[in-house]
Amino acid sequence: MRLAVLLSGRGSNFQAIHEAIQRGELDAEIVCVISNRPDAPGIARARDYGYDAHVIDHKQCATRAAHEEQVLRVLEQAAPDYIVLAGYMRLLSAAFVERWRDRILNIHPSLLPAFPGVDAQAQAIAHGAKVSGCTVHFVDENLDAGPIILQRTVPVLEGDTPETLSARILEQEHVAYVEALKTLA
Numbered sequence: 001m002r003l004a005v006l007l008s009g010r011g012s013n014f015q016a017i018h019e020a021i022q023r024g025e026l027d028a029e030i031v032c033v034i035s036n037r038p039d040a041p042g043i044a045r046a047r048d049y050g051y052d053a054h055v056i057d058h059k060q061c062a063t064r065a066a067h068e069e070q071v072l073r074v075l076e077q078a079a080p081d082y083i084v085l086a087g088y089m090r091l092l093s094a095a096f097v098e099r100w101r102d103r104i105l106n107i108h109p110s111l112l113p114a115f116p117g118v119d120a121q122a123q124a125i126a127h128g129a130k131v132s133g134c135t136v137h138f139v140d141e142n143l144d145a146g147p148i149i150l151q152r153t154v155p156v157l158e159g160d161t162p163e164t165l166s167a168r169i170l171e172q173e174h175v176a177y178v179e180a181l182k183t184l185a
């Protein structure tokens, strides 16, 4: 199973997938890693691991479409079975989603459809949710929507801050993404 990873930041989900492959737990190959941010720690890590790593900086592109076109070009070359969004902070166009329909995955730090968008963990606390978690789902045209593949739950504890809840959820994200990919493999 060939995977392309798109990220914008820290890259801990990318790392969890990388480690699961290394351990022999996930039968997959990461065929390219793309970041829209030159300073993303995740893309530095991808280079260190020797992956085919690309920075396609959206700030250097005149339009959203021009940026996406470059991303698509790299993806066509890499020919992945699945595109894994791992903290990729760009919306994909309808044309992009159509081209790769049912082959783009995302992870989100809430139990979707609750709390889509940014600051999902803060939203959960603000609403007084007692349970939250993460969702791995197929990507469609809408933000943090699309069919759910897998969810893992965590409790929201008295006195939780967005940071403490995020850390508890992130641990489960790393398990969930690998589990979801194993299901697809």
Ligand code: GRF
Residues within 6 Å of the ligand: 007, 009, 010, 011, 012, 013, 014, 042, 086, 087, 088, 107, 108, 109, 170, 173
């Ligand atoms: C994760 O919380 C993920 O759910 C969200 O962005 C964050 C990415 O973290 N989409 P990392 O870059 O994988 O560490």
